């Protein structure tokens with residue numbers, strides 16, 4: 001089975017390389033020539049360690065080929081996966097320009113029976129638009145949402161929690177059944193709308209779970225409770241589950257915030273209010289302000305105060321800055337007149353190009369030097385292993401606001417820090 005993957009982001013590469021590992025011949029196309037050149041040379045355009053290693057192995061075994069010419073790439077493809085980004089506008093609508101363009105390119109360049117799989121996250125409106133562009137009888141359409149997490153992209157694709165296929169087309173269904181036959185995972189074959197809603201409901205539920213625990217953490221802060229114990233006590237109920245109950249400054253990234261806003265906007269157009277999901281988004285948009293409040297509580301005016309922000313990527317283990325909560329904190333602090341120094345283990349290089357501040361570095365000691373306070377904005381586990389005694393001796397002040405509740409507050413207090421988490425005693 002000849003497979004073409006369109007779009008070489010996390011989803012496209014993880015999908016294609018997983019299929020190559022399973023023994024398929026996989027071609028990749030992307031309109032971004034720089035990315036294709038990098039990939040031809042065995043380099044990923046982003047940080048994802050396991051994917052990096054398997055990319056090189058797949059190139060060596062000649063199981064993957066990269067193209068920047070669409071016509072050549074699609075020529076003998078039997079199954080085409082659409083994996084391009086579907087970003088949203090400020091008002092929550094999908095910017096479907098790229099995905100619709102891909103559909104038009106397929107229509108223009110492809111003849112003969114082809115199964116076309118929408119792997120990108122699309123709402124029913126975008127799905128219908130793609131369907132009408134690809135209405136030819138030779139095109140057999142399916143929706144196959146992905147559930148991979150950045151940082152675990154390959155593992156999540158090779159060993160998914162579930163495989164969901166939504167299609168009304170017999171050939172598409174049979175082809176995808178065969179394609180995924182060697183994947184050991186529960187499989188759900190359903191209609192396209194249900195498959196689409198499984199994806200949106202999944203990310204929205206995760207968003208709700210995080211905003212829920214953040215709301216309880218805000219109450220716990222006020223009342224003097226300990227959110228770690230509260231989350232543990234809550235999560236031990238198997239009906240609730242312990243995952244995604246880590247309180248903090250809110251969720252970021254290219255998926256949760258986008259999908260929650262997009263489905264609320266789309267549902268509203270159909271006359272349905274998704275009040276719970278909407279509330280989760282709205283709480284998330286302001287949850288980061290807890291850090292600003294706490295800084296002001298200890299430092300008074302932030303004008304002229306030197307503040308280190310530790311963590312720039314939207315979560316630990318990635319260099320992805322998209323929708324990172326750190327940047328909301330950074331812009332509020334700038335507006336308040338603070339002097340900023342920024343740290344990240346990986347994303348500091350990308351961040352350096354984006355923000356002009358006193359210092360952006362991957363050296364936490366250099367960043368901490370002479371600062372009044374440190375804000376932890378990303379859950380990099382590596383922060384646990386830094387020498388906090390040394391950091392304390394380098395700082396001017398002694399305040400740590402741990403926006404991700406990852407450090408050991410008791411230990412830091414012993415060293416002489418004033419420590420504040422989110423909802424933590």
Ligand code: UGA
Nearest residue numbers: 146147148149150210244245246250251252253255314315
């Ligand atoms: C998310 C979903 O977890 C994947 O299942 C989904 O496939 C993917 O979106 C997608 O739609 O492509 P990802 O964006 O990689 O994956 O990030 P998550 O691990 O879900 O984290 C999202 C944000 O929530 C991060 O900012 C993280 O710090 C935050 N978070 C997560 C919390 O604040 N608390 C938690 O308990 C968990």
